[in-house]
Amino acid sequence: MKSTIENFNKHVMGTYGRYDIVLDCGTKEIASDDYGKKYIDFGSGIGTNSLGFGYTAWTEAVVSQIIKLQHTSNYYYTEVQAEFAEKLCEISGYEKVFFCNSGAEANECAIKIARKYSFDKYGADAKRYEIITLEQSFHGRTVTTLSATGQESMHNYFFPFTPGFVHIKPDIRSFENALTDKTCAIMLEFIQGEGGVLNLSEEFINGIFDICKERDILIIADEVQTGCGRTGKFLASQYYNVKPDITTLAKAIAGGLPMGACLTADKCSTVLGRGDHGSTFGGNPVCCAGGNAVLKTISAPGFLDEITKKGEYFREKLLSMSAVTSVSGIGLMIGIKFRAGINAADISKKCHDNGLLVLTAKDKLRFLPPLTISFEEIDDGLAILEKILLQENKS
Ligand SMILES: Cc1ncc(COP(=O)(O)O)c(C=O)c1O
Missing domain, CATH: 3.40.640.10 (Type I PLP-dependent aspartate aminotransferase-like (Major domain))
Structure with missing residues (x-):
């Protein structure tokens, strides 16, 4: 049987550089591939899945409108x-x-x-x-x-x-x-x-x-x-x-x-x-x-303020990593610059291999997580990044 990637590449124009990952489903801020491997989502489909995967109120609204x-x-x-x-x-x-x-x-x-x-x-x-x-x-x-x-x-x-x-x-x-x-x-x-x-x-x-x-x-x-x-x-x-x-x-x-x-x-x-x-x-x-x-x-009370708090939390933790030289953006739009010798595209690939979906923007690693991301998921995702950066420091 042909693999999805093989089948895909045979028929879809090659206009994108893709990771060798076939995403299959998602729940809240976690995506799963066709092998069941889980990924914390710091990319939200390039800033698009604002409420993560399958947010209940959103799903109900969409499904009932399709039926109607x-x-x-x-x-x-x-x-x-x-x-x-x-x-x-x-x-x-x-x-x-x-x-x-x-x-x-x-x-x-x-x-x-x-x-x-x-x-x-x-x-x-x-x-x-x-x-x-x-x-x-x-x-x-x-x-x-x-x-x-x-x-x-x-x-x-x-x-x-x-x-x-x-x-x-x-x-x-x-x-x-x-x-x-x-x-x-x-x-x-x-x-x-x-x-x-x-x-x-x-x-x-x-x-x-x-x-x-x-x-x-x-x-x-x-x-x-x-x-x-x-x-x-x-x-x-x-x-x-x-x-x-x-x-x-x-x-x-x-x-x-x-x-x-x-x-x-x-x-x-x-x-x-x-x-x-x-x-x-x-x-x-x-x-x-x-x-x-x-x-x-x-627009629920406090929702946007939480985004600011999560953005600050991200920044504080990122800036405590020795490989990070600066963090740009505002709120949950985050650009991370690394010290010389660390390549954002390589880090992105390693993040994906280790269960974290991220983006790049020019020479930076970029996060656009779902707005609903929890502090615990931020901790878990950043722990993956930190481990990768520590290994970079050693090599
Ligand atoms: C600032 C900005 N404008 C326009 C676009 C194009 O949007 P779309 O891909 O939905 O056409 C993008 C996409 O990344 C964007 O970031």
Whole structure:
């Protein structure tokens, strides 16, 4: 009989580097492979299984929605989508939302809104379509969101890329130098996840908010990775005490079901009208039911504060390990830098071999555990990492 891995590789395009692990099932924060080996989950499917595996309230909401009505298309209204939109606007402080299926799609929507906002207000002749993004950013894999992504390594093969994107270093002088009469927006991640868990400075954020307000330039926050409680606040922008004009969400928003959202403030909530945008599966009832369960869970009193406490606990323990030189990120978004000679990709492989699912981001080990992870599981997972690092120290 063919093995799953053999069968998989024969038929699925090889676009990902995968570990030789076949995951079979999961309970709470523990995954199991096809041999029954257990893994503590510090990756949550790249920050997506926000409530772990099979969280009871989430599972019940999703299953009962599947039984009731699985899909309708957006020619019709559904109560579950209305409820999700209402709750999402309430918890995020935004006025309206467009639902789609992924982070890239949410960013595509944000880019279209930014460009049409300027088109409507300043006219076609103004050619106000340029969007500034940051070096090391990651905004998705569609041709346009790859253009937005400020990593040279992503700008190969697929020419011509969508024009109108300018990439800068995250400092005010670079921003001012990049501004032209054609600038309509800046798009940024408050903590660059794929770029290496890099926190933007408050000084930079405050500076661009001042300039953008003055020049009517829209600010798009890509909170696909940082949003939905990951940092201990619903949005990372709340740490910086700012409200971007547009915020995009995906990953954790529906607890592991495909869902993306583009949230708009009043200023640009009516830019897209009938026929300007769409997505067949966007706002799918089952995904909205999952999203409602996520929002209900994370808005329970004390839930977000616990994330902050767990994040601090992680940091304290990590910094006590001699091989760790720094820890970046906020809350349960964690980037770990090791001393020279220790390779994060090798450590990641060893963690997997020893029953701990982790991620990497550039030269760092990265943790995005389920928000529901317990202190005991944090201890158990970090004990695995510490043992591996002690062996590295000896070798
Ligand atoms: C900040 C950010 N934006 C956008 C994306 C793309 O999201 P998706 O893979 O759901 O299209 C990602 C994915 O890692 C991300 O981290």
